[in-house]
Amino acid sequence: MLPSIAVLIAVGMAVYVVWPLLSAETAGGPLPLDVTVLGDLKRRRLVVYDNLKDLEFEYQSGKIAREDYEALRTNYLGEAAGLMAATQEAEQLKQDDAVVEREIAARRAMRKSQPKIEYKCQACGYENPLPVKFCGECGARLAVPGKKQG
């Protein structure tokens, strides 16, 4: 009796394990990135800020001599500035990418939202697959929809 229950539990678990394989690939496509370039830069900047905060605190508590404090501070600020510049650059790149992406998305959306227009040649009856001004089959001028002919 007990061994059969044990086997049943094992089989049940096996079904649970195999289940995701049977379903269609879940939305979102491939595994998402854990760390993006931009995210990594931001985190590194936060670390430098943290270091600066620590330095400030240690200086105030008298742990660090003035000359050390000033030298280290300059160093950290330089590091932060470098990271900031790199971040801006990456953001700019990302924005450029975004502009292009948005443009493409907008065009796609526009095309989808437009009523389907047929480019059927009135001369030969050929159904042109793309929006064209002249028929791909016989070369006759097509009537562009929404525009006056002529």
Added chain:
Amino acid sequence: MNQVGSVGLIAALAFAAYALVAGAVGGRLRSPRITRSAERATWGFFLMITMAVVALEYMILTNDFHNAYVAEHSNRDLLTYYKVASLWAGQEGSLLFWTWLLSIYSALVVWQNRRKNRQLMPYVVSVLMGTGTFFSLLVFFVANPFQELWANGTQAFTAPDGNGLNPLLQYHSMVIHPPMLYLGYVGMVVPFAFATAALITRQLGDNWIRITRRWTMVPWMLLGTGILLGGNWAYAVLGWGGYWGWDPVENASLLPWLAGTAFLHSVMIQEKRGMLKVWNVALVILTFFLSIFGTFLTRSGIVSSVHAFAQSNIGPFFAVFLAIILFFSVTLLFLRLDHLKSENKLDSMVSRESGFLFNNWILLALVFAVFWGTLFPVISKAIENTTVTVGAPFFNKVAIPMGLLLLLLTGAGPLLAWRKTSFQSIRRNFTVPLIVAAVAGVVMFVEGVRNLYAWMTLFLSVFVTICILGEFWKGARTRMRTAKENFAVALYNLTMRNTRRYGGYVVHIGIVLLFIGFAGQAFKTDSKGLMQEGDLLRINNYELRLSELVSGDNPNYEYTRANFSVTKNGEAFTSMHPEKRFYKASQQPTSYVAIHPTLSEDLYVVLAGLDPGTNKAIVQVFVNPLVMWVWIGGVVTLLGTLLAMVPSRVEREMAEMRQAQELIVQAGDAF
């Protein structure tokens, strides 16, 4: 029930092997559904191993002596909590237990990361379950605890009673010592798995380090606690008056702890300065390797030890597994060297970074020395065919100076600034601790502390303590000035703002206390005597009078008890009752040591037995100074580690900020 256990084991093996492959494939194809399936198989592995553990525990608790393991390691009259502990008293059970702990860690890792670190997780699952596959293979095929008991090799039969738990293991800290130690050993697989995943996916920033920080601290803490509980057991049960004998099995547990300590320190340099990336990966590999090696050493019987329980023929399997780990991880490390370039360089030899680096070198030198000394008997046997055992004198000679250097760094390191520290800063931080320590040193010398190492230990302990207290004092005073808080509030906020740092300081205080306890060893005294009722034994300023010798019996063991009344400086002090026991089920004698602990010294009395000729009691007495501080130091270290694991305020703020940024990024992406 044996069948239930076997079903659990074989199903667990199937899930582990599946997850090993599915994880790797899912990661390679970047497929969420294969990854999800591999993750679920990890839970399946956990469920099935749990089933096997429950089956075995059920048989132990219900005295089911047709199971060979139960008949060998338990008996009817054993106390219930010792019965529970029988699970890890023998080879087969302890390997099953090991595997179970692995399954718990793996299931928790998968649960914690079910929405995070999607790129790393398939490989993490693969590594965890690779280890799981090895151990379930071992438990199922080589050391299966679900065997029937056979009479004359032909007929299954049920024993009327079991052979009982090894009497040496019937001690309260022995019930929790092995689980702690195992949790420590097993847990090191988690940082190793993340490091491997990071190597494979080339995500070698400090993401994996941040993920595994707590996953390293937990096993490190449990391993340390386990080691000290083992010391406590040896001290209270073995009756030779000490808690650490450089036994191979003790060394085996110390090795991954030392490597783990090095890792916990060096990761800070990578987080703060983006340096030592190769080093950190190497350390994590070493720590995991030494964990498995420790399990191997304890289990294989390759080196003889007073407490290498449950030895058998599993050595070669472990050797192969260790070779696989080493080959796989070192190859991977070399393939990824290009991705492990340092973001910064070492600015100065006098800086926090270099302090950490020295600490690492010393710890690793210590690992090497202990490793070498532990394996020396094996190596000498292989080369010259004579077993040369390396004893405590070798280990003490090497370990004490290194330990003292580490102690120095414990105090000095945190006072050095990152990047570089000028002479002026050094003078500012070290003047007061040095003066106080020097005064204490002179006082100790005048008071008669003439042993060089003991004197240095105590001198450094004062120095380090003042350094650390100074850190708390200066920090709190600054907060009082800048945030207008009173001292208590300032101290609290200071600690909670950066629990990692101040928890670390508390751990350092714990280490100082441990060293104070170790220093007491230099002043140990002992005395022996054959005594009959009414006799006196003197040691230092104690007098022990043997008032009576009693014999008795209970279901578990027979005993002879010596009742002593003790005076100190001529005044009544305490009474002590050491015993010599004879366990019935296992037919073995043991000593029950009587200890009177105080903060300054322990009085430790052993009844070694009765002299066969005269029937007088053979009594051995030790006065062990400062031993209590070892246990107190252990508790402080434990509390400090817990404090360091509390999310600090800064950390929470950063996490919130990150979350907000991620939301913005996500919103941007959606747009």
